[in-house]
Amino acid sequence: MGNKPILLPIETSYLNNESKDCLNLSGKYPGKLLFRSHFFGLISGKVAVLDKTGNKYFYGHILDYARDTHDINLLPALRKITTDIRFSESLRQQASELMEIIEEKSAREKHGRMTTAIIDDSSRAENARGILAGVRYPQTTEILRLLRDKSPELRRLALCLIGKFRVKDMIQEVCECLTLPELSEEAFSVLSEFGGQAGKELTRFYLKYSGNLVAGRAILRLISCSCPEENMSFVFERLWTNSRIIRESAAKALIKCGFKPAEEERKQLKKLIYNIFGQITWILSLKVSLDSNNEAFLAEQIEKEFMRWKKFLLDLLFIAYGKSITSESSKRSSPDNYDKLIPELAGILFTDSRTGKKNISDTETDRKILKKLQQYYPCDLPRHEALPEEIINCDYNVLSVWTKACAIRTKKAIADEHLLESVAALLFSPEWILKEEAARLLNRTDSKKFADIIERLSENDRLRIAPLVKEEQESSGELLFEKTRFLSSVFSPINEEKLLFLAERMKFITCDSQEEIKLLPESIIWTITKENQITLRYISDKRTEDVIADFMQAESVCYVLPLTAIELFRFYDPDDSLVICEYLERLEE
Template sequence: MILTNGSLIISLAFLIIIVKKYDIDFTKIKTKAEKKSLRFKNLFKRKYIVLLSVFLIVSMIAFKFIEFIYSNALEQRYINDEQSLFAFIGIANGTIMILSFLIQTFVNDRIIADYGVKTAVLVMPVILGVLSIVAIFITTAFGFSGVESAGFAAYFIVIVGAYVFTNSLRDAMENPAFKLYFLPLEDNIRFDIQTKIEGVIGQVATLVAGGFMLLLSFVNLERAYFLLSLLFIVVLMVFVVNALHKQYNDVLHKKLSTLKKNVNNADAKLPFNSVVLNHDVILGLLKSDLNTVKLNLDLVKKIEPGQYYELLYYLLNSDKEEVVMYVLKLITEIKPLSSLQPLNKVIENTKHGQVKMMAENARSMIYHFKGIMDEGFLLDQMARSTNINEREFVAHYLSNHESSNKNDNLLHLLLRDPNNQVRKSAIIAVGKIKRPEFWPMLLELIQSNTFGSLAQKSLSLIGDPVIGRLEAVFYKSGQSLQTMRRVLKTYGRIGSEKAKEALWNKMDYPDKQIQQEVLSNLSGIGLVVNAERASKIKDIIKSDLINIVWNNLAIRTVRIDMDNQLIESLKEENKKTFDHIYTLLAMIYDKSSIAIVKENIESNNPDNITFAIELLDVFLDEDLKEYIIPVLDDIPIEDKLSKLNIYDPFVDASDADLFKSIINRDYNQISRWTKACALFNMAFLDEDDIVSDDLIAQLFNPDQLLCETAAWVIYSHSPYDFQILSKRIPEHSKRYITKLIPEIDNHNINDIFKLKFGKARFLKKIELFNTLSTSVLNEVLEICEETYYPEGTTLNLKGNYSVSDLILIFKGKLSLVNNTGETFKFGNGHVIGGGIHLSGDDYFSVIEEDIIGLKIKYDDYLELLNNHKEVLEKVLKLNNRQFVL
């Protein structure tokens, strides 16, 4: 009693601590769908829920039955020895607890992983059934006249074993596995159903089982008949499990279909599909303030000019009067012909007098200009006007009218306009009119950093006729990676069978970044995958899975890792590879099914992971199951290796051996950033032979990131070796390297910023880039240049603030004051420029402390947003929230 009471007091103390320390008020938890409750009369209208309840009742009857037989056997064995009875019960209960712990720790997960939920639930009834048959055989074949007989001893051992195993397996395996059967239920009613079944139905099951035992206690049956009744219940339980699991698979299929419909319905609710703005931003813009609207409008205009007008017209439905008036002001300035219908709608529906007046004024001006243009007056004059809006209006006008010699001449003029925004409008117009004489110019512009992304979108409007010429651009000798990616994105936007074929033909391209771009575009346009293509995709998936295991082995082997950089990089590699695998799977199987699997696995919840594996088991081909499931499942890495037939390459490997393996690994299997992290860690090794051929070879690597890091590592270990080896460095980098490396203070970690590796470390700490993959971070690193602004100087941020370069502050302080006197403070790790957080006002800058940082030119920044959706989404996240500096 003392031990019991002490345990209760300790439990109560822990409960009080948990309640005080953690917020467990479930009324505050928000879910995607509102939680619902089912009445009991509606609960049993579903066959699946009925089977769950029946299983629980039958399982409880089986348990109570063996408990009754066990109690009866104990009573006979220890009828005159109460002390021995208590001792035996204590030993039996202790064995049950230990066995439960061992099964749950070492057996349960493996059973579920290897054989599935059904097997885990069947283990208990199968063992109970086998032991029941043995007990029946002993009773009928040998019989026993008293408790001292050999027959009774054998019977007693079997019954005790049956009870101990049943009790242990029920707690450690059946109950956890049974909970997984609730996962396919709808999210908003799952917990309500689970509570009712495990709570109310569970108690009803106990009552039914108890009543059944009470009834049998009045019937004088022989042991064999009791055991036969138990065997019958076990057989019934097996039938119920089979029926339940069959229904479970049906419910899984229905859930996948429902989720697919929900995804399609969500997309259908959007007023327009935007390449730039995500679902939540689009739906939230009508309630957003003016500054947020300006930021998003500016972003769309720069990234996706073709959708700029759609967004303008959508914002005419805003709840904010100031937003509607701002949009009407823009429409009045630009005068797009396509705005007439939305303006008519505003005039008919608005209740605000000023809004209606502005809309009528805008409509009148557009009709006036349209009449002048249709008659041919002023078109040439406006195309040469000093007013940017008028020249942009002409480009917009020409995009909606049939081509003529005069119009073509004006388009040629606008394509050479000194203002980039006018040129961009002209590029869009060229794509819409689809005249072949303009194609060479578009094919030239697609190779430009400033207009490449827009030319890509314009070429996509032309479609199949331009694919042959785009192929020539793609395979042009010495072509840049950026241009190749734009060509692939063009195919993805065209989306025709010819474009799909052109994309598929590049699946074997030796650069993994190109392969990923190909897959990204193919997955977006719905490639029809035949058996041959599916086989090729499966081979890529298997190769990716092996890379993931290799990375996991490397993570396990690492011992020296400054700031945990290498391990984090390898984990990022795995995350990116998993994303790659999900993309590939979505090409073979249903997209929404793969999306649900991904969501459950990335939740890191063991039950959700098991549920995801069950989903995969429903639709995955057998040849993929043997690769994917072991990698995804939460099992020891030794078991993964065994199932995949892979050996551990790092057995007894030192850190130096591991780092060399990473450095020498193929670029298509590991990123340059991970290689750089391995190189960086070599500086902190104590071994004498660090300056090996593998390290020296990196001095001659054309990749500046790896070359610089290797040089710094060599210098940190042996300045003498660096001096000797630097004489062999190619001249184009020798002067730079020999000047840079000795200047770095190895005792000051911030001095590493002088290296590209240090700049990359800094980028990973900035909110805009801290969640990006290493491959994207590498691209950001390549377009950054170190910059310095001394105290007392100013930055040229006045006027159109959102088109300034992006500046990332490594060290220093800056204040921006707008024309209303509002002050914004910036410091270490902050980002300014590029249209992030602030837009539309004039700002006066005051540099309060010398600024050292990185600068990304505006055109390069836009290209980054065009190429990488994750960067764009991060900018959207920063812009569409209340930001406090």
């Protein structure tokens, strides 16, 4: 190989610090999301977003909010719409009329603002908007009173006050709102406004809520927006945390910030990189063993794990080496000579190997790669009979929950006592998809023994599991596994592990549950007949009897995904949520 550099196939979006957004989408739901995510900016008089999108529903939400609240803080946005010839005459006319109404109302106010202790929510909100429009620095007690209110609107206004007047002493209170679905978007926007000044408070909050993955990822995203130098060491240390999701997010944040590790940090990183090459070797051995035994379905899931680990490895290599790797030493041969070993391993995985576009049924290339990697990480090919137990018992941060569920699903029955114990233990897992799949497999294997085991579960768990094991075919639509697989067929670019978040919030409704349809929030509905004919629907809050009857055709069932779940998913994973927004836009056409 010599000293020839190895070019790393890094995504250009990483290097250009690109972020995905729904600004270019024109649908109703993207318009709603845009208004929510840019609410703080609009209220603060920042109207640049109006030049970046042509979504008419976004403008409609601005006008509706101004019409409902007469908020003086929206005058800059309304003025922009009124004077910009890009907008339709009707839209400009509506904005102009609203401006007049708001300005006249403001001029009529002769007395000072009311205090936020006023009982009426509408009056308190109006008072808060008045404070927000003024120049007087608000008292902390005023903001706290609003922030502790039950009304989401008053709490949003409290966050806007903290952001506009840059109340640094309340950054921690804003961080707390990242964990609240109804306030998370506004909290994120306000913290972004503080930029690097919020750095210490962000790390403090992260450590306080270290087990909360949603909050943790949000903090890393915030740091990657401003890249305060004092936070970079903290982000770098997250590469060694237990959570796989946090490690991946930390690597992405470091790349976006253009982080360059110091010499000592680079040494630590090289050791981590070397260990991950070993992890990938083991995963590839699983894949080769499964392919050798024609286990196509499970092999496909292990392939996804392989590619995900390979992507993380690429990120680490880029942080340590940049766009290419050149061997820094070719003479020493000690086991920890990473300067020699890593370029050799990278040469195997990224030049001798497949690019990621190879057909997964082609096992010959995988065998050749594995054989070369085994020279560095000696390991035997796993026995086919032992694979399910090995996958099930593997660390959750090495192989995903979805992959474990797939390993259980591939088994018709359990013949091995050790595997029986491993599957039985999953009945006590916090992951419901594993509980469900384990229960069904145990029941298929030995219903009497399963009945004994299930008695050790809590009453709530027993009541939920019992219907799923009685008639497997009839109950399959209720299973998280089936919901996830269905969502994967609809949103194919998103991996199943992420779609579990939506599957847990999706409902399965039979044709005799029309009353339940009436009570649903705004949702996407898929109706499925016995012939597996799938019809896609997008419904609003206003549903007529005819529409409901049309949904529930004879002998059909429904999958229902509330749009609130998608909104939560968007905050959790903004890049992948763009796939869903684009789908919704096509559905509206």
